[in-house]
Every structure is written in C-alpha cells, then in structure tokens.
Amino acid sequence: MTRTRIATVWLDGCSGCHMSFLDIDERLLALADQIDLVYSPLVDCKDFPDQVDVTLVEGAVSSEEDLEKISHIRARTRLLVSLGDCAVTGNVPSLRNSVGAEAVLQRAYLDPALLNPQIPDLVVPRLLPVVRPIHSVVKVDLYVPGCPPAADTIYYVVTELLAGRIPDIADKTRFGA
Amino acid sequence: MNTDELHELATAAKEAQTAFDHRIIVCSGTGCQSLQSEQVYESIEGELKSRGIGHRCSVVHGGCRGLCEAGPLVSVEPDHLLYQGVKTDDAPELVDSLDAAPVERLTLDVSIPFFSRQKKIVLEHNGMIDPESIESYMATGGYSTLVRILAELTPAQVIEQLTKSGLRGRGGAGYSTGLKWNTVAKAVANHRYVVCNGDEGDPGAFMDRSVMEDVPHQLIEGMLIAAYAVGADAGYLYVRAEYPLAVKRLRRAIRQAEKHGLLGHDICGTRFSFKLDIRLGAGAFVCGEETALIASIEGRRGTPRPRPPYPAAHGIWGYPTLINNVETFANIVPVLREGGEWFSTIGTERSKGTKVFALTGSVSHTGLIEVPMGITLREIVYEIGGLPPGKRFKAVQTGGPSGGCIPAEHLDIPVDYESLAQVGSFMGSGGMIVIDESACMVDVAKFFMEFCMSESCGKCIPCRVGTAEMYHLLDKITLGEATLDDLAMLEDLADVVKHSSLCGLGQGSPNPVVSTLRYFRSEYLAHIVDKTCPAGVCTIHQEVGV
Amino acid sequence: MTRVFTLTIDDREATGREDETILQVARDHGITIPRLCQLDGLSNIGACRLCVVEVRGVPKLLPACTTFINEGMEVYTNSERLQKYRRTIIEMLFAEGNHICSVCVANGHCELQSMAIQLGVDHISLPYFYPKRTVDASHERYALDRNRCILCTRCVRVCAEIEGAHTWDLMARGSQTTVITDLHQPWGTSESCTSCGKCVQVCPTGALFEKGNAVGEMTKHNSFLKTLAEMRENDK
Numbered sequence: 001m002t003r004t005r006i007a008t009v010w011l012d013g014c015s016g017c018h019m020s021f022l023d024i025d026e027r028l029l030a031l032a033d034q035i036d037l038v039y040s041p042l043v044d045c046k047d048f049p050d051q052v053d054v055t056l057v058e059g060a061v062s063s064e065e066d067l068e069k070i071s072h073i074r075a076r077t078r079l080l081v082s083l084g085d086c087a088v089t090g091n092v093p094s095l096r097n098s099v100g101a102e103a104v105l106q107r108a109y110l111d112p113a114l115l116n117p118q119i120p121d122l123v124v125p126r127l128l129p130v131v132r133p134i135h136s137v138v139k140v141d142l143y144v145p146g147c148p149p150a151a152d153t154i155y156y157v158v159t160e161l162l163a164g165r166i167p168d169i170a171d172k173t174r175f176g177a
Numbered sequence: 178m179n180t181d182e183l184h185e186l187a188t189a190a191k192e193a194q195t196a197f198d199h200r201i202i203v204c205s206g207t208g209c210q211s212l213q214s215e216q217v218y219e220s221i222e223g224e225l226k227s228r229g230i231g232h233r234c235s236v237v238h239g240g241c242r243g244l245c246e247a248g249p250l251v252s253v254e255p256d257h258l259l260y261q262g263v264k265t266d267d268a269p270e271l272v273d274s275l276d277a278a279p280v281e282r283l284t285l286d287v288s289i290p291f292f293s294r295q296k297k298i299v300l301e302h303n304g305m306i307d308p309e310s311i312e313s314y315m316a317t318g319g320y321s322t323l324v325r326i327l328a329e330l331t332p333a334q335v336i337e338q339l340t341k342s343g344l345r346g347r348g349g350a351g352y353s354t355g356l357k358w359n360t361v362a363k364a365v366a367n368h369r370y371v372v373c374n375g376d377e378g379d380p381g382a383f384m385d386r387s388v389m390e391d392v393p394h395q396l397i398e399g400m401l402i403a404a405y406a407v408g409a410d411a412g413y414l415y416v417r418a419e420y421p422l423a424v425k426r427l428r429r430a431i432r433q434a435e436k437h438g439l440l441g442h443d444i445c446g447t448r449f450s451f452k453l454d455i456r457l458g459a460g461a462f463v464c465g466e467e468t469a470l471i472a473s474i475e476g477r478r479g480t481p482r483p484r485p486p487y488p489a490a491h492g493i494w495g496y497p498t499l500i501n502n503v504e505t506f507a508n509i510v511p512v513l514r515e516g517g518e519w520f521s522t523i524g525t526e527r528s529k530g531t532k533v534f535a536l537t538g539s540v541s542h543t544g545l546i547e548v549p550m551g552i553t554l555r556e557i558v559y560e561i562g563g564l565p566p567g568k569r570f571k572a573v574q575t576g577g578p579s580g581g582c583i584p585a586e587h588l589d590i591p592v593d594y595e596s597l598a599q600v601g602s603f604m605g606s607g608g609m610i611v612i613d614e615s616a617c618m619v620d621v622a623k624f625f626m627e628f629c630m631s632e633s634c635g636k637c638i639p640c641r642v643g644t645a646e647m648y649h650l651l652d653k654i655t656l657g658e659a660t661l662d663d664l665a666m667l668e669d670l671a672d673v674v675k676h677s678s679l680c681g682l683g684q685g686s687p688n689p690v691v692s693t694l695r696y697f698r699s700e701y702l703a704h705i706v707d708k709t710c711p712a713g714v715c716t717i718h719q720e721v722g723v
Numbered sequence: 724m725t726r727v728f729t730l731t732i733d734d735r736e737a738t739g740r741e742d743e744t745i746l747q748v749a750r751d752h753g754i755t756i757p758r759l760c761q762l763d764g765l766s767n768i769g770a771c772r773l774c775v776v777e778v779r780g781v782p783k784l785l786p787a788c789t790t791f792i793n794e795g796m797e798v799y800t801n802s803e804r805l806q807k808y809r810r811t812i813i814e815m816l817f818a819e820g821n822h823i824c825s826v827c828v829a830n831g832h833c834e835l836q837s838m839a840i841q842l843g844v845d846h847i848s849l850p851y852f853y854p855k856r857t858v859d860a861s862h863e864r865y866a867l868d869r870n871r872c873i874l875c876t877r878c879v880r881v882c883a884e885i886e887g888a889h890t891w892d893l894m895a896r897g898s899q900t901t902v903i904t905d906l907h908q909p910w911g912t913s914e915s916c917t918s919c920g921k922c923v924q925v926c927p928t929g930a931l932f933e934k935g936n937a938v939g940e941m942t943k944h945n946s947f948l949k950t951l952a953e954m955r956e957n958d959k
Contacts, residue, residue, distance in 0.1 A: 082846065085824065085825055088845070088846050089817075089823075089824075089846070089847060090851065091823060091825055092823060092825060092826060094823070094851075094853070095821070095823060095826075097821075097851070097853035098821055098853045098854060098855045098856070098870075099855070130853065133846065133847070135846060135848070136850070140846070143845040143846040144845075145845055145846070147824070147825035169845065170840070170843050170845075171840075174824075174836060174839065174840045175822075175824040175825075175836060175839060176823075176824025176825045176827065176830040176831070176836060176939075461896065463896075478892070478893060482768065482769070482789075483768075483769035483785075483786050483789045483790075630897060630898070631896075631897055632896075632897070633896065633897040633898075634896050634897070634900075635874060635893070635895070635896045635897050635898070635899070635900030636768075636770045636874075637769075637770050637771070637772050638770070638771055638772055638812050638815050638816060638819075638873075638874075639772055639808075639811075639812060639815065641819075641874070641897055641898055641900065642815035642816070642818065642819045642898065643815060644897075645819075645852070645897070645898045646815070646818065646849050646850065649850060650850075666848070666849070669811070670811070670849075673807075673808050673811045673812070676783075676784055676808065677772045677775055677784060677808045677812065678772070679769060679770065679772065679786075
C-alpha cells in the first residue's frame with residue numbers, strides 16, 4: 001500500500017494549529033502507518049517536495065515569503081487544506097489590516113528603539129500591505145476553521161481524507177472555536 | 178374663485194400680454210441661468226428702458242425651451258423667433274431687430290428635428306409662461322380645468338377619466354395611475370394625503386426640475402385635482418434641496434394659489450379643502466423611494482421599509498397616501514382637460530401619452546425633450562439628438578442607476594415600459610445618456626455602481642455591502658487585476674443583490690452591470706483576460722498583483 | 724374578530740392568525756427561519772434579509788418577519804437559492820466589519836457566528852473591506868466596538884421602544900453607517916442613557932458588551948424583553 005504524502009505548513013500563525021495537531025496524541029501512531037509526513041515544521045526537511053497529496057496550511061499570508069511559499073506549495077499539492085482561523089479568515093494577524101503594515105512596523109521596530117531605529121528588510125521577510133486568508137491568494141480545497149481546530153477535528157479531517165472522503169466539518173468546528 | 182372670476186383674471190392677463198407689440202421672453206431655467214440669462218434679461222430691460230419703448234415692448238422671464246446646451250435662449254413673441262447663445266452685448270442688436278429683420282447670427286432654427294419631432298403635453302406651456310406669475314399661467318387656461326372639475330365632476334368621474342387615459346406612473350415603475358388613485362380613494366380613513374415626489378436624483382436627469390421650475394402651477398393644479406379625486410385634505414411637495422430655484426418658485430406659486438383661494442379651505446366655494454406644504458430632501462437619493470420619502474416627511478431617517486403595506490393604504494402617519502412623481506402630476510391637467518379618451522390615442526397599446534427625457538451624453542442637441550411613447554430609440558438618438566460629427570454610437574443608457582445600457586442592435590425598439598424592460602433596461606424617470614465608442618462599458622457600469630454604493634441607505638445588508646463589493650470588483654476589472662473568478666463572483670453578487678435587497682434602489686443597482694455584461698461581455702473579458710481596455714479609458718496595471 | 728388562516732410552509736400544513744407573520748407561524752410549526760435583525764419584543768424592520776422566503780405566485784422574495792400570512796399561501800423557506808442568498812449575506816457581514824471571533828468577548832455566544840455555522844459558511848469568499856472603525860469605551864459599565872457591529876439596529880429599537888430613552892440612533896449611510904449615542908456624543912457623556920444595559924443584552928454580536936469580560940466570557944441575557952413585551956401586550 002502506498003502511503004499518503006502529507007505536508008503541514010506554518011505561515012503567519014501562532015503554531016497553535018500544529019500544537020492541536022500534536023494533541024491527537026497516541027492516535028498519531030496509527031496515522032503514522034498510513035502517511036508519509038514529507039514536509040512540516042515538525043520534521044527536518046528544507047524543501048517542499050513534489051507531488052504532495054494533502055497539505056495542511058496553518059496561518060495567514062502576511063509577508064512576501066508567505067506569498068512565495070504558498071504559491072510554490074499550491075503548485076505541488078493535490079488537496080490544499082486551510083487549517084485554522086488564520087488560514088481561513090486572516091484572524092489575529094489580519095487585525096493590523098485596518099491600520100496598515102507601516103503602523104505595525106513603526107510600533108514594533110521604531111518606537112521602542114533607543115539607538116539607530118530601523119525596519120529590518122534583509123533577514124526578516126517584508127510585510128505585505130494587507131494580511132490575507134489563503135484562499136484569496138491560491139485555490140483552497142477544504143476549510144477547517146477554529147482557533148485552533150480541536151485535535152479531534154483535525155484527526156477526523158485527516159482520517160476522512162485518508163479514507164478518500166471530503167470531510168463535512170459543519171458540526172465539528174467554527175470560526176473562533 | 179369661480180369660472181367667471183377665473184375667466185376675468187385670464188382675460189386681463191392675456192390682454193396685458195397682447196398690449197405689447199413684442200414680448201421678449203428670456204429663459205430663466207437653471208440651465209440658462211447658469212449661462213447668465215439673468216444678466217441678459219437685465220441688459221435687455223435696460224436697453225428697452227433707455228430707448229423709452231418699454232410701453233410697447235416687454236421683457237419677461239420664461240421657462241425652459243429644452244435645448245439647454247444652446248442657452249441662454251431668448252424668444253420673441255408673437256414673432257415666433259428663438260435666439261440662442263444670447264450674450265449681454267447682444268441686447269442692443271436684439272432690440273434693434275424688433276421692428277426689423279431678425280438677428281440672423283443668433284437665430285435658432287425651430288424646424289430642426291429636435292423641436293419638430295417632439296410632442297408636448299407635459300411641457301405644453303414650457304418657455305411661454307412666466308414661472309413666477311399665476312396670471313401668466315391663467316392666461317393659458319390654467320386652473321380652469323380644476324374649477325370645471327370642482328363644479329361638474331364627482332371624484333369617481335375624475336378617476337374614471339384617468340383610468341380611461343391609461344396614464345402610468347412616470348417615476349419609473351409605470352404603475353397605473355388610475356388604479357393607484359382608486360386604491361387611495363377606496364381606503365377607509367378620515368384623512369388622506371397627496372404627495373408629489375420631486376426628489377429627482379438620477380445622474381443626468383432634470384425633467385422634474387424643469388417642470389417644477391417652469392410650470393409650478395400646472396403641478397399644483399394636478400395635485401389639487403388628485404386631492405379632490407382621492408379625498409385628500411393635505412399634501413406635500415417633496416423637493417430635493419439641490420433645486421433651490423424650483424423650491425423658490427413652488428413656494429411662490431403656493432402663496433399665489435392660496436391668495437386666489439385655490440389652496441386652503443373651501444376651494445372655489447366648494448367643501449373641498451387642500452393644504453399644500455413643501456418638504457425639502459436633504460440630499461439622499463433613496464428618499465425618492467416612496468416609503469423612505471414618507472419617513473423623511475415624518476422627520477425620521479430616510480430609509481425604506483418593506484411593502485406591503487403600500488403607502489396607498491398606510492402612508493404618512495399611517496394615513497392613506499397618494500404618491501406620484503412630478504411628471505405624472507403634470508400630466509393630470511391635460512388629461513382631464515382633453516379627456517381620458519384623447520390621451521389614450523397617444524402612445525402605444527400599453528404605454529399612453531408622452532415621456533419627457535433628459536437627453537445627454539454624446540449628442541449634438543443636449544436638453545429636455547418630450548416624445549410620444551412608441552417613438553424608437555433610434556429616432557431619439559439620431560434625429561432628435563443627433564450624433565456629434567466623428568462619433569460612433571455604442572449604447573444608450575436609460576433608467577438611471579437602476580437602468581441598463583441598450584446597444585445599437587436594439588435601437589429600433591419602441592420607447593415604452595415593456596420594451597425597455599425586455600432589453601434589460603428600464604423606463605425610469607427619464608434620464609437618457611447616449612454613449613459613443615470612446616466610452617468603456619465596464620467604466621460606465623462602475624460609475625453607476627459607485628453611485629448606488631454611496632447612495633445606499635445602509636439598512637439592508639445586500640444593498641449596503643453588495644454594492645460596495647460589486648464596486649470593488651468592477652474597480653479591480655478596470656485596473657486589469659481581476660480574474661475570471663472575480664467575474665463569476667460579480668455575477669453571483671448581482672443575482673443576490675437584485676433579488677434579496679429591500680427596496681428598488683438595491684434591487685435595481687445590479688442592472689447596469691447585468692446589462693453591460695449582456696451586451697458588452699467582450700469588453701469585460703478584454704480587461705480580464707487580455708489586460709487591455711478596448712476603448713482606452715481604463716489605466717491597466719501592467720504588473721499583476723495578487 | 725381575528726381570522727385564522729390555513730397555509731403550507733415547506734409543503735407542510737400550517738395554521739395561524741391573520742395578524743401573525745410567516746416567521747411566527749413557521750416557528751409555531753417547528754420551522755426555524757434564519758434571522759438576525761428580528762427579535763421578539765421589538766418592531767420588525769425586514770432589514771437583514773436573512774428571513775426572505777419564496778411565496779408561490781409572488782415574483783419577489785418576501786421577508787418572513789414583516790409578511791403576514793394569508794389563506795392558502797404556499798411558503799418555501801429553505802430552497803437552495805435561498806440558502807445560497809443567506810450564505811452570501813452572512814459572508815457580506817463578515818467581509819464588511821472586522822470580526823475576529825477568536826478574540827471576541829462574544830465568542831461562542833454570538834448570533835452572527837452561530838448563523839454562519841447553521842448556514843454552513845466555513846470561509847468568506849467575498850473580499851474583506853477591513854474598515855477603520857472606532858471603539859467607544861467611555862461608558863462606565865459598557866462599551867461599543869463598532870468593528871463587530873452588523874447594523875441590525877436592535878440596540879436602537881430596544882432603547883426607543885422598550886426603555887423609551889432613544890439614546891441610540893444611526894448616522895451616515897451605506898457602508899459608512901454607524902450606530903451613535905445621542906448626537907454622536909461619547910456614550911459615557913450621554914444624558915439620555917439610563918445605563919439600563921438593554922442594548923447590550925439584545926446585541927447579537929460582541930459589538931455591545933459589559934466591561935470586564937474576557938474573551939468568550941460574555942453571555943447575553945435578553946429574557947427581560949419577552950417579559951416586558953408580554954406585560955405591555957397584556958396591558959392593552
């Protein structure tokens with residue numbers, strides 16, 4: 001039996017969705033028999049591989065790096081899942097949208113600096129003017145809102161997908177859950 | 178006031194007019210006034226005075242002659258001369274010509290199709306009556322219809338004539354006026370209202386303004402007849418405050434009518450009483466919607482409410498209220514004077530009478546026209562308006578922000594309520610904008626959507642948010658940043674907004690988009706797929722963002 | 724005498740009094756029609772358009788909250804088309820404001836949020852507006868976060884119709900429309916406000932809230948409205 005190639009990605013989010021994923025606990029062991037986790041912040045793999053069956057994306061698209069990454073990932077993924085409110089709605093990262101990226105940088109880097117205030121642009125990726133949910137940038141196949149979605153929800157989603165079904169999450173989770 | 182007294186006043190006014198060898202009538206409509214017709218009036222007056230011929234030549238104010246772009250217009254009666262573009266410096270020459278040959282360089286040929294193809298019922302007196310003089314109106318037979326009706330007809334007979342005429346509401350939707358009057362008359366109540374909707378707000382439309390400015394008494398007489406027919410004892414003229422001249426003249430007209438006992442208690446010695454007041458609109462387009470208009474009159478926030486109940490049953494302060502548009506009321510006097518039968522011979526099977534249009538855009542003759550129902554759009558555009566040299570016709574927009582753009586292939590449809598609706602447009606109140614090849618249809622749709630977005634009252638969600646979403650999508654398309662998914666979303670939104678909005682403003686707002694998509698889809702696709710604006714209007718962003 | 728009509732709602736037989744709306748009669752027969760601006764005890768305004776239904780023979784959709792029943796009426800409350808419209812309307816509300824459920828006091832007790840769940844809205848396909856809106860925390864006990872306001876005007880109506888203070892009203896139009904206290908004075912300085920808190924309790928979202936609630940802690944208690952409305956009805 002060929003294992004399903006699964007990836008998880010962490011864009012602009014708090015990693016809470018990944019924590020929730022880990023909260024699947026011992027059921028992870030059962031999953032491990034059926035999947036190959038080919039790319040994830042949880043495994044040591046630098047480049048996003050080709051031909052990934054399912055990618056779970058946590059976080060919103062906030063920086064130029066996020067944008068580049070998600071386009072790259074979409075092109076190599078068969079089924080892309082927006083996991084969690086940041087990916088689905090923009091959530092907390094998008095709170096800055098009504099004030100603008102400049103104001104955020106000013107507050108974070110310039111206001112508190114005592115010496116030589118500057119906005120980093122070489123090491124830290126440049127912010128996009130507007131934080132966006134994943135689906136406004138690339139096509140998304142499944143939405144799993146929640147902040148974070150419960151471990152049971154994530155487990156349900158993954159097992160349904162492994163069974164070849166598109167999970168119905170209507171009564172499983174919601175925005176802000 | 179009775180027939181004899183009215184006749185006496187009218188005769189005196191007529192005699193006063195014919196006492197002069199020449200009457201110089203200077204247009205005092207808003208269009209001509211903005212071209213300094215008042216100064217022209219003063220210089221002619223000064224010229225007459227200094228020559229000492231004021232006793233045989235008079236200069237008076239008149240209403241709009243329709244061809245606003247050629248203003249200021251000055252006519253000379255009884256010589257039937259019409260001068261265009263008259264400047265203050267022209268006064269001496271004009272006065273010189275009174276007993277000699279006309280001033281050729283200023284003469285406007287009244288046999289051009291712009292004038293000859295029109296049929297005037299609503300505007301029958303336009304240009305010839307001094308808008309600020311009730312006597313001037315009486316001299317043309319004004320108020321004699323009312324006086325006769327009060328003496329001879331029962332309210333039911335008035336409504337019967339109206340029903341026979343086939344007149345339909347000129348505000349846009351085309352509801353049968355006779356039926357509406359009958360509904361109000363039948364409503365059980367001890368108090369009823371008549372309201373004239375003068376909140377004309379469509380971009381490019383100024384038909385009602387002209388009626389209110391030029392023949393305020395014709396409007397008031399129409400309202401009086403309506404009040405008599407439906408049994409109303411009070412009424413309001415709801416006029417937008419952006420029409421100060423109309424407001425001023427209506428106020429004056431109301432005072433004059435009151436002074437002559439034509440408004441107030443026991444009109445013309447009968448038991449019919451009618452009190453008429455003016456209410457000013459504060460600049461909200463949505464207050465042209467009848468339930469919002471009622472709210473505004475009552476001093477509340479001008480937002481629509483779901484109908485039913487219709488104002489005919491539940492209107493101002495809960496009383497049955499008849500609301501008609503300015504042009505509808507302006508039709509009443511001719512209809513009742515000549516009879517419903519006569520009126521029903523004009524126009525088409527289902528659309529009777531005439532319609533006034535404000536013809537603007539890419540035409541040689543911009544202005545106000547009144548044409549019989551059933552005339553083709555082609556006749557209006559090509560003959561009455563005339564395309565400017567070197568311009569090619571693309572579409573004609575009717576019905577204001579709820580209307581649609583009609584392409585060349587449908588130019589031969591007759592102008593009536595049903596035909597216009599069939600090709601995806603709307604009669605509307607009478608705005609008619611001719612669009613030539615240099616215009617981008619996406620840009621046109623965007624213009625109207627921006628109007629609807631900023632005029633949405635904010636009460637219902639589909640209109641408040643939907644128009645804004647649609648505007649942003651249209652903007653994205655004109656910037657060359659949209660995808661085919663965005664186009665699909667635009668069409669989905671058009672469907673939701675059209676069918677789920679609360680009032681006509683919201684329900685009609687997708688029409689410019691829907692009609693341009695129907696006839697000019699290739700222009701949308703050019704912006705989206707090829708990233709070009711075929712008309713060269715839109716600035717396409719070459720670098721496509723996300 | 725009030726007549727009683729027989730009608731069908733979603734092909735089910737139903738009866739109701741002539742002075743009852745489709746919404747009421749449907750509910751009596753176990754059919755819940757989605758709505759946000761409607762709340763029992765307040766006047767019905769037909770503004771949110773979630774409750775629009777199809778009535779056979781009527782070309783337009785009718786709001787169930789303001790449409791009275793009629794003999795023989797055939798009402799359809801949940802066609803696919805209506806479901807689609809309702810989902811879009813919910814999406815419009817999310818796109819229009821700044822609704823961040825995860826950090827909202829009303830998280831888990833919000834009618835907008837539960838309506839999204841009920842209607843199967845799992846993401847917002849419409850572009851977000853991200854408006855810049857203000858917060859008024861000048862009142863001693865309550866606060867208004869306009870970012871979460873959906874302009875249902877329940878606060879305006881409860882204040883005018885039940886409390887009789889008419890502190891709340893609306894200002895501006897279109898997407899710029901906003902709720903205001905008095906003549907757009909800070910709430911805390913309002914002389915007409917009685918601090919009764921009815922507006923807070925009827926607000927369907929976290930736009931109006933009691934101070935001192937952390938995320939997800941605020942529950943709404945609007946049962947007073949039913950009691951008051953019934954008492955008044957009985958007084959008539």
